[in-house]
Amino acid sequence: MLAVRGAAVARSLVTxxxxxxxxxxxxxxxxxxxxxxxxxAGAAGMGGYWYxxxxxxxxxxxxxxSPFDSDNFIDFKxxxxxxxxxxxxxFVFELPDNQASLLPVASCLVVKSSNPDALKxxxxxxxxxxxxxxxxxxxxxxxxxxxxQYENGNTSKYIHSMKVGDTLAMKGPIPKFPYKANEFDEVxxxxxxxxxxxxxxxxxxxxxxxxxxxxxxxLFCNLTEKDILLREELDSLKKKYPNNLDIVYLVDNxxxxxxxxxxxxxxxxxxxxxxxPSLGDKVKVFVCGPPGQVAAMAGKKNGMKQGELGGxxxxxxxxxxxxxxx
Numbered sequence: 001m002l003a004v005r006g007a008a009v010a011r012s013l014v015t016x017x018x019x020x021x022x023x024x025x026x027x028x029x030x031x032x033x034x035x036x037x038x039x040x041a042g043a044a045g046m047g048g049y050w051y052x053x054x055x056x057x058x059x060x061x062x063x064x065x066s067p068f069d070s071d072n073f074i075d076f077k078x079x080x081x082x083x084x085x086x087x088x089x090x091f092v093f094e095l096p097d098n099q100a101s102l103l104p105v106a107s108c109l110v111v112k113s114s115n116p117d118a119l120k121x122x123x124x125x126x127x128x129x130x131x132x133x134x135x136x137x138x139x140x141x142x143x144x145x146x147x148x149q150y151e152n153g154n155t156s157k158y159i160h161s162m163k164v165g166d167t168l169a170m171k172g173p174i175p176k177f178p179y180k181a182n183e184f185d186e187v188x189x190x191x192x193x194x195x196x197x198x199x200x201x202x203x204x205x206x207x208x209x210x211x212x213x214x215x216x217x218x219l220f221c222n223l224t225e226k227d228i229l230l231r232e233e234l235d236s237l238k239k240k241y242p243n244n245l246d247i248v249y250l251v252d253n254x255x256x257x258x259x260x261x262x263x264x265x266x267x268x269x270x271x272x273x274x275x276x277p278s279l280g281d282k283v284k285v286f287v288c289g290p291p292g293q294v295a296a297m298a299g300k301k302n303g304m305k306q307g308e309l310g311g312x313x314x315x316x317x318x319x320x321x322x323x324x325x326x
Contacts, residue, residue, distance in 0.1 A: 066102040067095050068109065068172050075114045075167040079142060085226060088148040088194075090134075091159060093168065098141040101133065105179050105205040106198055106326070108132040109172035111155070119158045129155040130174060132197040134230065136204065146229060148194045177286070177324050181206065182213050185282040186275035189218045190265060190297055192289030196220060196229050198326045199288055203234075207241045214244065217273055221250040221265050221293070225258055248273055265297065267312050277317040285318060288326035301325050 068074065082090040095101060103109070108130045113119035119127045135144035149160045159168065179202055187206075189199040199218065206212050222228045228249055238245050250269070254262040261269070275283040287298045294301060299310025309320045 063099055063102065066173070067097075067099045068101065068103070068170060070172060070174075073112065073169040073171045075169050076143075078162050078164055078166050078168065080164055081162075084146065084229070088146060088229060089160065091145045091147055091162070093143050093145070093170075095141055095143055100138050100140050101135070101143045103133065103137045103173045104175065105137065106132075106176040106202050107173035108176060108198065109170045110174060111159075111171075112169050113158060114167040114169045119154060121154075127154055132201055134197055134200055134204075134233075146194070146197055148229070176326060177202075179206065181209055181211055184214055184284045186279060186284075187214055187216050188270075188274040188283070188285045189216065189220075190270075190274075190285065190287045190289070191218065192221045192293045193223075193227070194229065195289035195293075195326065196234075197288075199286060200230050200233065202286070203237060203245070207237055207244060212244060216245045217275070218245070218247045219250065219265050219269065219273060220247065221252070221289070223251065224253050225249075225251055225255055227251075246273070265293075265312075267316060270312060270316060277319065277322055281321070283322055285313060285323045286326060287313075287323065294325055298323050298325055 076093045076095070079092045079094040082092065084090055109132075110128050110130050112126045112128045116126070121127050131145050131147065133143050134146050135142060145159075147156055147159055149156045162168065176198065189203070191199045203216060203218070206214060206216070218234065220228065220234075228251075231249070234247055238247050248261065248269075250261045250263065250265060251258060252263065254260075274285060277283065285298075287294055289297075291300070295311060297311045298313045299308050301307045306320070306325055309318070309323055313323050
């Protein structure tokens with residue numbers, strides 16, 4: 001159909017050129033009309049090219065479905081590995097046909113080995129773990145995990161042993177908190193270690209939304225300064241959206257050049273930096289980090305369920321409706 005329309009445009013331009021040539025003053029004897037026909041042919045070619053190019057840019061098929069499946073594991077190929085620091089790397093997986101992940105914010109994927117004989121627990125069952133991508137849902141052709149290798153982490157060690165071209169089985173998305181723009185006036189993120197990934201997923205999504213009016217506060221605790229993950233990306237968001245994002249980095253073991261706060265996130269730190277519970281449904285606190293930190297801040301999770309609210313946030317008067325544990 002496009003070729004037919006392009007040809008029609010070309011014939012119309014040629015016809016116009018011929019009419020122009022015949023309507024001009026008579027050509028002196030011995031001269032040629034060839035320049036007029038060359039001009040017409042050139043215009044026709046450019047017209048046909050412009051039409052086809054315009055159509056190709058405006059008739060792209062919109063991707064309707066994610067390449068992931070919530071009910072079944074699918075193998076995805078490791079495209080490249082980008083070392084991040086001494087024990088963490090970015091693992092970039094290829095998405096087929098240049099598709100985007102289209103994962104909702106906030107959600108995660110669960111992963112296991114593509115090899116049925118690898119990565120099993122003591123009972124011989126496959127080890128399955130959740131991971132949150134740090135790449136935006138609309139990124140085409142790739143999806144990125146930021147994964148720290150833990151000494152006792154079977155899955156993290158397995159992924160760090162993978163080579164480019166190997167595959168990892170993934171299933172999802174697994175829905176977490178259904179984030180909505182401007183649902184809250186104040187949002188606080190309390191994170192530790194690799195618990196930053198779902199918090200960053202929400203932050204990056206929310207702040208880049210031009211309609212965003214929510215103010216975000218991030219309290220991010222790590223062992224040392226070199227353990228602070230996504231610091232460059234977080235600082236970039238802070239620089240770009242200074243009126244909507246504040247960040248407080250804390251480290252347990254500060255070096256000689258560390259000028260920020262140190263130690264654990266205490267009740268005093270929360271009272272100083274987090275909006276008070278008296279704001280009711282205008283404030284939300286998200287917590288994600290090692291199980292010990294989550295329990296100290298907001299009480300233990302009950303498997304995939306939130307579990308009863310406890311810890312420092314309960315002591316300070318926050319309610320279950322105001323707190324969410326990733």
